[in-house]
Every structure is written in C-alpha cells, then in structure tokens.
Amino acid sequence: MTTRAKHLVSLLLAPLLGACLLAGCDSGPRADDDTSQSPRQRERARQVADAWRGSAAATAWSQGYYPMADAVQAPESGWHSQADEHAYENRNFALRGKLPAGTAAQGKVGWPSGDTLTRPLWAAEQAYRSFALDDGAGPRLTVTGAKLGTTTIATSRGTATVPAWLFALDGYGTPLKRVAVTPSKLPRSPIASTSQGSAGGLWSIPEMTGSAADGRSVTVEAAHGACDDGPVVRALETDESVVLYASVAGARSGPCTAQMLMQDVEVELHKPLGDRVLLDAVAGRPVPYGEPGGPSPSWS
Incomplete structure (x- = not known):
C-alpha cells in the first residue's frame, strides 16, 4: 500500500467514527478486523444500490465507453x-x-x-x-x-x-x-450525494487505482487523518452494482495536524466485478479510474 500526504486548509477538529461491517453479501476485511457497527453507513450503501438498480443511469452506463485502466x-x-x-x-x-x-x-x-x-x-x-x-x-x-x-x-x-x-x-x-477516443459522458446519478462524514462517518472514495486480473478485488484511494488507525473500505454487492463505502478505524479524540493522508486500499469481492457498476456511497455515482482531471480519466 502507498500513502500520500495532502494538506488541508483546516485541522481535523473532531474524531472520525470507525468503520462498519455489513452482513450477508457485504465484503471487506475479516470480521474481527473492526468491531464498530454503523447501520447508517449500511443503509446509505443500500440506498445507492437500490437507486441505481434498473435506472436510466444504469442503462446509460451499460451502453457507454468508460475506461477503467490507464489511457x-x-x-x-x-x-x-x-x-x-x-x-x-x-x-x-x-x-x-x-x-x-x-x-x-x-x-x-x-x-x-x-x-x-x-x-x-x-x-x-x-x-x-x-x-x-x-x-x-x-x-x-x-x-x-x-x-x-x-x-x-x-x-x-x-x-x-x-x-x-x-x-x-x-x-x-x-x-x-x-x-485516442474520449470517454462517454457520465450519466446523471439517480440519487443525490451526501456530505462527507455523514451517515455515521462515511467518506468519499476519490478514485480507483487498480483491479485484480480476475476481477475479484479492486484497489481504491481512501482518506484518513493523522490520529487514527487508517481507512476501512467495505463493499455492498448486488447483481447490478458494487457500492463501496469508506470510513476510518480507531479515530482518537482531539485536534490533529493539518493534513489528510490518502491510502490505497484493496477491497476483496465475493465474485468478479465484471460489468457491475462500481459506486461510491457518498457521491452516489461511479468511482472513476485515476484522477478525473488527469491523463487517464474514466469519463469526460
């Protein structure tokens, strides 16, 4: 895993809530890695999955050209x-x-x-x-x-x-x-975004950085602060989508230094990603490959 420090304008003034586990088809690190539970995080992931199921956005996504590797x-x-x-x-x-x-x-x-x-x-x-x-x-x-x-x-x-x-x-x-060809325009999400830190401590996933050759895991970038045990990313899997939701484990109270760390996290899936859309629970839309403004964007 690689860690990159990015400076923020203000201090992290409040602790972040720890990450949660999902039951059933939800995937992520071993169940004993994190004991914190947040039904609000789980519910937000389900809302995003339900909103995309059978939506016009899902149809547009299935018919478009969205590169998920370096251009x-x-x-x-x-x-x-x-x-x-x-x-x-x-x-x-x-x-x-x-x-x-x-x-x-x-x-x-x-x-x-x-x-x-x-x-x-x-x-x-x-x-x-x-x-x-x-x-x-x-x-x-x-x-x-x-x-x-x-x-x-x-x-x-x-x-x-x-x-x-x-x-x-x-x-x-x-x-x-x-x-040499431009990606398709990203369809409008059928669900509105939620704010950072909402739903019991959810944080957005800015980008996907890689995937396993067999599609059974994806690597994404996730944020955490200087006073915690690092990010935890979990997945809610359905037949149509994989909704990723990130939070922070082991947050400690008190102010932290004015920086946020970005860390690559590998998320294991129960079955290959295939043509299922990879969604971010906070943004309510697909997770892009690479920086949206960089040389390898997933869409225009």
Missing part, C-alpha cells in the same frame, strides 16, 4: 532505465518531431461481444499534451513522431479495442500508446 500505456518493451521511468512518472517529455495535423473526427470502440460505439477522436497534439508537461527538470523522454493505431483497454463493459496514438520514442522499438 496512457508504456512501451511493451518496458523502460530501459530508472531515469526513463522517472521521466515518464514526472510527465517529462521533449518533442523532436512533427505530430500529424489532421485526423478523422470519430473513432470506433469495439468489444468481443460484437458491440461497437463511435466516439470523438483526440487529435495527436491534444493526446500528447495530456501526458507530456515538457517543463520539468531532470531526465526526459523524447517523442520523435506519432501515428494512429489501436490498443486494448479495460472498460466497464470488459476489454475493448480502441483507436490509439502510437508515439515513437527515441531509443525504443515499441511505442508509447495513448488512447
């Missing part, structure tokens, strides 16, 4: 050095060639089922600027050109074949790939 894919050969890997992580690139100026306006997303969807296509320059900052110190990766091709990516409907810009890198025999 930027490293060369198949892997990075040649730690310096190159750091340059990629820091989005430190240099452009030493011309990028294609004109492209088709639309691209086709295809699934093994035979379903297809036409989506707007990014221009090469726009795709390049989504992952390249070009303004950092230290080692850089050099892009020498690009052409339009294809790649595969995990989506909310399974693995899809999509158009991608293939960026040639100096010194590499395989390209850096950037998915």
Whole structure:
C-alpha cells in the first residue's frame, strides 16, 4: 500500500467514527478486523444500490465507453532505465518531431461481444499534451513522431479495442500508446450525494487505482487523518452494482495536524466485478479510474 500526504486548509477538529461491517453479501476485511457497527453507513450503501438498480443511469452506463485502466500505456518493451521511468512518472517529455495535423473526427470502440460505439477522436497534439508537461527538470523522454493505431483497454463493459496514438520514442522499438477516443459522458446519478462524514462517518472514495486480473478485488484511494488507525473500505454487492463505502478505524479524540493522508486500499469481492457498476456511497455515482482531471480519466 502507498500513502500520500495532502494538506488541508483546516485541522481535523473532531474524531472520525470507525468503520462498519455489513452482513450477508457485504465484503471487506475479516470480521474481527473492526468491531464498530454503523447501520447508517449500511443503509446509505443500500440506498445507492437500490437507486441505481434498473435506472436510466444504469442503462446509460451499460451502453457507454468508460475506461477503467490507464489511457496512457508504456512501451511493451518496458523502460530501459530508472531515469526513463522517472521521466515518464514526472510527465517529462521533449518533442523532436512533427505530430500529424489532421485526423478523422470519430473513432470506433469495439468489444468481443460484437458491440461497437463511435466516439470523438483526440487529435495527436491534444493526446500528447495530456501526458507530456515538457517543463520539468531532470531526465526526459523524447517523442520523435506519432501515428494512429489501436490498443486494448479495460472498460466497464470488459476489454475493448480502441483507436490509439502510437508515439515513437527515441531509443525504443515499441511505442508509447495513448488512447485516442474520449470517454462517454457520465450519466446523471439517480440519487443525490451526501456530505462527507455523514451517515455515521462515511467518506468519499476519490478514485480507483487498480483491479485484480480476475476481477475479484479492486484497489481504491481512501482518506484518513493523522490520529487514527487508517481507512476501512467495505463493499455492498448486488447483481447490478458494487457500492463501496469508506470510513476510518480507531479515530482518537482531539485536534490533529493539518493534513489528510490518502491510502490505497484493496477491497476483496465475493465474485468478479465484471460489468457491475462500481459506486461510491457518498457521491452516489461511479468511482472513476485515476484522477478525473488527469491523463487517464474514466469519463469526460
């Protein structure tokens, strides 16, 4: 697990309530990991699941294109050095060639089922600027050109074949790939969001950071403070959705330092996620993959 500190404007002035367990099909850490129970948290998760079941939003979600993996894919050969890997992580690139100026306006997303969807296509320059900052110190990766091709990516409907810009890198025999089609617009949630800390101490889940190859677990980012035992994320599973609800275990009373910690938490599921929609109990809407404003958003 990785932990990242993020500063807040104010102190955490009150303790957070510990996390709860769900009965039945609810999943999470072992039952003896946390003894605190909160029916209000459980009820909020059920409300979100019930609201999405059979809703117009669920129908739109099942018919859209929502990538659930990195839209930027490293060369198949892997990075040649730690310096190159750091340059990629820091989005430190240099452009030493011309990028294609004109492209088709639309691209086709295809699934093994035979379903297809036409989506707007990014221009090469726009795709390049989504992952390249070009303004950092230290080692850089050099892009020498690009052409339009294809790649595969995990989506909310399974693995899809999509158009991608293939960026040639100096010194590499395989390209850096950037998915070239835009995600579908997120449907309006059938249930309103609730406030942070409500429903017995619920906190939102800002992003999904990964999933197991067999779909039986997801890794998400969850928040906690400096005066507790860390975040706990639990799941309410139905046939149509998996509702994640996060809280904090072992909160201690008194003011804490002006920071909030973000930690990756792996949540085990009773069955593979599949095409079930992954929902956040606080926001009442799907959990995005990656930062919504980053190079790999789950939707536009």
